[in-house]
Amino acid sequence: MPEPKVKKPWTRDAVLRQVGTQAMLLAVLAVVMFPVLWVLSLALDPRNISKPLELTLIPPGASFEAFRKVLFDPFTNLCTVPNDLDSCMTFSDLLINSLLVALTTSVLAVVVGASAAYAFSRFRFWGRQIGMIGFIALIMMPATGVLAPLFVLMNTIRIGGEPLRKTLLGLAIAYTATALPFAIWNLKGYFDTVPIDLEQAALVDGASPMRVYTRIVLPLSTPALAVTVLFSFMAGWTEFILAWLFLDDPSRFTLAMALRGMQGQFTTPWSEFAAMSVLMSIPILLLFFGLQRWIVSGLTVGSVKG
Amino acid sequence: MATISFEDVGKIYPGGTRALESVNMEIADGEFVVLVGPSGCGKSTLLRMIAGLEEISEGTISIGDRVVNDVAPKDRDIAMVFQNYALYPHMTVYDNMAFGLKLRKFSKDDIDSRVKDAARVLEITDYLDRKPKALSGGQRQRVAMGRAIVREPSAFLMDEPLSNLDAKLRVQMRSELGLLHARLGTTTVYVTHDQVEAMTMGDRVAVMRNGIMQQVASPAELYSDPVNLFVAGFIGSPSMNFIGGEFLTVDGKPHLRYGEQDLELLRTPEGEYTGEIVLGVRPEAFRVPEPGEEVHPNRMMRGKADLVEQLGSDAFVHFELPVKPVITPDIRELLEDEGADPSTLGDTTKMVARVDPVLAPKAGEDFEFAVDVEKVHFFEPQTGDVIKLKEIASA
Numbered sequence: 001m002p003e004p005k006v007k008k009p010w011t012r013d014a015v016l017r018q019v020g021t022q023a024m025l026l027a028v029l030a031v032v033m034f035p036v037l038w039v040l041s042l043a044l045d046p047r048n049i050s051k052p053l054e055l056t057l058i059p060p061g062a063s064f065e066a067f068r069k070v071l072f073d074p075f076t077n078l079c080t081v082p083n084d085l086d087s088c089m090t091f092s093d094l095l096i097n098s099l100l101v102a103l104t105t106s107v108l109a110v111v112v113g114a115s116a117a118y119a120f121s122r123f124r125f126w127g128r129q130i131g132m133i134g135f136i137a138l139i140m141m142p143a144t145g146v147l148a149p150l151f152v153l154m155n156t157i158r159i160g161g162e163p164l165r166k167t168l169l170g171l172a173i174a175y176t177a178t179a180l181p182f183a184i185w186n187l188k189g190y191f192d193t194v195p196i197d198l199e200q201a202a203l204v205d206g207a208s209p210m211r212v213y214t215r216i217v218l219p220l221s222t223p224a225l226a227v228t229v230l231f232s233f234m235a236g237w238t239e240f241i242l243a244w245l246f247l248d249d250p251s252r253f254t255l256a257m258a259l260r261g262m263q264g265q266f267t268t269p270w271s272e273f274a275a276m277s278v279l280m281s282i283p284i285l286l287l288f289f290g291l292q293r294w295i296v297s298g299l300t301v302g303s304v305k306g
Numbered sequence: 307m308a309t310i311s312f313e314d315v316g317k318i319y320p321g322g323t324r325a326l327e328s329v330n331m332e333i334a335d336g337e338f339v340v341l342v343g344p345s346g347c348g349k350s351t352l353l354r355m356i357a358g359l360e361e362i363s364e365g366t367i368s369i370g371d372r373v374v375n376d377v378a379p380k381d382r383d384i385a386m387v388f389q390n391y392a393l394y395p396h397m398t399v400y401d402n403m404a405f406g407l408k409l410r411k412f413s414k415d416d417i418d419s420r421v422k423d424a425a426r427v428l429e430i431t432d433y434l435d436r437k438p439k440a441l442s443g444g445q446r447q448r449v450a451m452g453r454a455i456v457r458e459p460s461a462f463l464m465d466e467p468l469s470n471l472d473a474k475l476r477v478q479m480r481s482e483l484g485l486l487h488a489r490l491g492t493t494t495v496y497v498t499h500d501q502v503e504a505m506t507m508g509d510r511v512a513v514m515r516n517g518i519m520q521q522v523a524s525p526a527e528l529y530s531d532p533v534n535l536f537v538a539g540f541i542g543s544p545s546m547n548f549i550g551g552e553f554l555t556v557d558g559k560p561h562l563r564y565g566e567q568d569l570e571l572l573r574t575p576e577g578e579y580t581g582e583i584v585l586g587v588r589p590e591a592f593r594v595p596e597p598g599e600e601v602h603p604n605r606m607m608r609g610k611a612d613l614v615e616q617l618g619s620d621a622f623v624h625f626e627l628p629v630k631p632v633i634t635p636d637i638r639e640l641l642e643d644e645g646a647d648p649s650t651l652g653d654t655t656k657m658v659a660r661v662d663p664v665l666a667p668k669a670g671e672d673f674e675f676a677v678d679v680e681k682v683h684f685f686e687p688q689t690g691d692v693i694k695l696k697e698i699a700s701a
Contacts, residue, residue: 195390195392197388197389197390197392198392198394198395200357200359200379200386200388200392201386201388201392201393201394201453202394202405203358203359203378203379203380204357204358204359204379204380204382204384204385204386204463205380205385205405205406205409205453205457206380206406206409206410206457207380207405207409208378208380211409215405216394219396220394220395220396
């Protein structure tokens with residue numbers, strides 16, 4: 001029987017240690033929360049100040065006007081026909097493009113990444129180790145380093161007479177290429193922990209290797225798959241450098257590009273910029289909360305002895 | 307149900323390590339065969355080769371009339387119970403058991419009745435909706451069994467299925483597995499490291515060592531007629547006592563001389579045999595003479611009890627003989643398998659006698675045990691092979 005826990009009396013040292021720890025945590029919290037609060041405050045500020053230097057949590061005359069403008073007014077700098085408001089992109093147009101790119105990126109990263117990671121985890125083949133080291137090298141390489149080769153590659157491949165570079169699919173493929181090294185390392189590490197006995201039990205039970213992969217390995221790896229989905233979705237959702245370089249047609253622009261486009265040479269509508277930032281973070285938050293239980297849990301508990 | 311046969315089966319791992327050599331065996335339909343041996347002897351490899359989880363490097367394995375060397379595991383119609391159960395953690399007990407049936411496209415009603423029948427037999431009906439992590443070790447073991455029996459395969463393969471259970475549960479499950487086999491009559495190949503499990507469960511037991519099948523026989527035959535020193539030492543608990551000595555003939559009678567003492571024998575090796583020999587004496591070949599009983603002095607063993615373990619039904623008397631311990635390659639391997647270091651044995655031979663608990667000496671007391679010389683075994687020290695004995699005309 002476990003011994004009942006005895007509550008230790010508070011000594012002076014223990015109190016000081018607690019106070020010190022809490023103070024440090026509060027300081028870290030302040031640093032983390034400051035930009036978030038600042039952006040929230042700015043989004044509610046109706047003055048649209050050009051150089052935001054102050055922090056007032058609820059600014060004077062706080063309103064949701066900036067949110068309304070972002071959500072419903074056309075983006076006049078993103079029009080396919082100059083000076084034609086009807087041809088300008090709206091928030092919903094941009095949202096659809098962003099979702100298409102981010103979802104395609106995360107689906108491709110998971111499907112391709114998991115297959116590759118499974119092979120690296122389970123099969124012994126020539127170049128296996130070099131391959132894994134190569135992925136590390138890719139992770140370490142600055143993203144801008146691969147811009148030029150990706151551009152050339154995507155410009156060369158044509159789909160329907162158009163360079164792949166100019167399409168949302170091309171952009172998603174390029175994002176997948178940058179997301180894959182991390183996805184493969186992350187998933188390979190997780191697959192290594194799935195007991196091989198489970199796969200062999202399924203083989204003897206009558207499953208084909210493909211079924212073992214889809215019915216046993218993948219369901220058991222949901223935590224790693226969830227992390228891959230989240231990270232690759234975020235990569236596709238927030239990236240704009242590659243997108244600016246690849247896409248010409250404003251009708252294919254994404255939210256991140258529009259946000260970047262708000263920053264003018266002389267003025268920036270800071271309230272709208274902040275409002276758009278807040279709105280853009282909502283899908284990521286929703287995705288995170290949706291995936292949270294898998295990210296946190298470890299499913300393999302109880303499968304084997306122990 | 308099916309027979310399983312091995313013909314010159316060998317296994318060489320990439321890199322050249324040989325795990326199995328020339329295994330030949332026939333397992334009859336409905337037979338329960340136990341593969342036993344120390345760690346690394348190749349018993350699990352052989353089982354996994356039947357299952358199709360390891361490639362067969364040499365020879366052929368047949369299940370029924372079909373050679374299965376190139377048949378995928380799923381098409382071999384066998385079920386396997388793993389040492390760590392290998393239950394699918396993301397599925398309920400029901401789904402774990404139904405998984406193989408679903409893959410084989412059984413109807414929903416058929417799956418349901420088979421799973422529920424198996425659950426009833428194994429007394430796990432109450433846990434069908436639970437996930438494996440919510441079960442105890444014994445319950446998980448039953449589910450693993452259930453997953454195997456619902457498929458009604460032609461053979462069961464079991465890889466040390468009881469080794470993760472505590473001692474009491476292991477004994478209970480052992481008898482339950484025996485009953486289950488009697489009821490289903492399915493050909494079963496069972497791998498274990500535990501010779502007690504092997505002896506109590508198997509119709510026949512195959513003792514393996516370094517990838518070579520040493521002897522395949524019924525438990526009784528293995529115990530009474532081991533073919534070599536390794537089998538003799540591995541089977542039996544407490545294990546057989548080995549004494550190094552010299553075989554000689556005194557007054558026309560065969561004798562074993564160990565240290566200063568002589569043991570007169572009733573049987574003599576076939577052919578001419580003189581010189582060094584290893585004598586094997588099972589602990590129960592010793593007996594405390596009844597008060598007043600006359601025993602020939604050359605059929606006695608004298609010593610001082612170091613430790614006496616009282617089990618109620620028997621007493622184990624541990625003692626030492628003033629003879630250098632005999633270390634042959636077989637004995638070295640047996641000692642290492644038990645975790646003992648052969649280099650630290652000292653200059654005496656450690657012995658165990660299993661005697662009547664009432665008549666047993668107390669620790670520290672001197673004793674004289676009668677030795678049932680009918681039951682002793684002789685081994686050739688270098689090869690470890692048993693030396694066949696013949697009755698002498700007049701003892």
